[in-house]
Each structure stands twice: as C-alpha cells, then as structure tokens.
Amino acid sequence: MRVQRMVAVAVFAGVFTVLGGLVSAHHSTAGYDNKTTTALKGTVVEFRWKNPHVTLIWDVKDESGKVTRWTGEMLSPISETGNGLTRDSLKAGQEIAVTVHPGPNAQALVLAINDAQGKVVLKPQTNLGAQ
16 A cells, blocks of 8 residues: 555656646747847737637738748737737737747747737736746
8 A cells, every 4th residue: 555655646746747847848938039129010910819828920021021920929818818908909911019029930929019000909018038
C-alpha cells in the first residue's frame, strides 16, 4: 500500500511538472521585443474571438506599397472584454492603428488599437511585457 501511494505521488508530481511547464511556455512573451513599441496603421483582415487568445490579422502597407500581413496575439476573450473589446469591435476592411511589441515574421503582441478616427477600440495594455 505504501509503495502504491509513493508511485501515485510520483506520477502526480511528474504530470504536474510537465503540464506546468507547458502552461508557462504557452504564456511566455519571450518571442516579442518587450522593450520596443511600434505603431502600425493598416486594414483588418480577420478578427478571431476565440480561446485561448483573441487574434487580430491586419495588412500594413509600407511607403513603397508593399503589404505585410501581421498577426497579433491578445489576451483571452474574457480578459479583453474587461479591456473594452467585444467580438464585434473590429470588422474586416476596417482601418486601424495598432500599437504592438513586435516579434519575428510579422508577429506581434497587441497593446492598443484605435480606429481610423482615433477612437480607442482597445485601451492601452501596460502589463503584457511582464508575463
């Protein structure tokens, strides 16, 4: 009986350690440049209101006319609701200004969003770089 209990505790500890590492890695912001904040103006391509993270996809045109498609990671839908966002806040074709911590390959951590008239769509996030 004692051996079975020790085995059960060891298995539980192992599973907890593995899953804890996965959760921690999933919420890391290590891939983003948390020391750099960039403003990008563009057009919404897609707005995904899904767990575990809301995702914004938008096209940004540079001075030469070249378009780069950006993908921005945000918090969960419930967290973003608390930040003033709803599933209907952004629509394909809408012009926006997005403030981000940039990452590789046009990936970004979204910090704030304003519409073309300057109205706040997502109020500025200040604690995302510390995750």
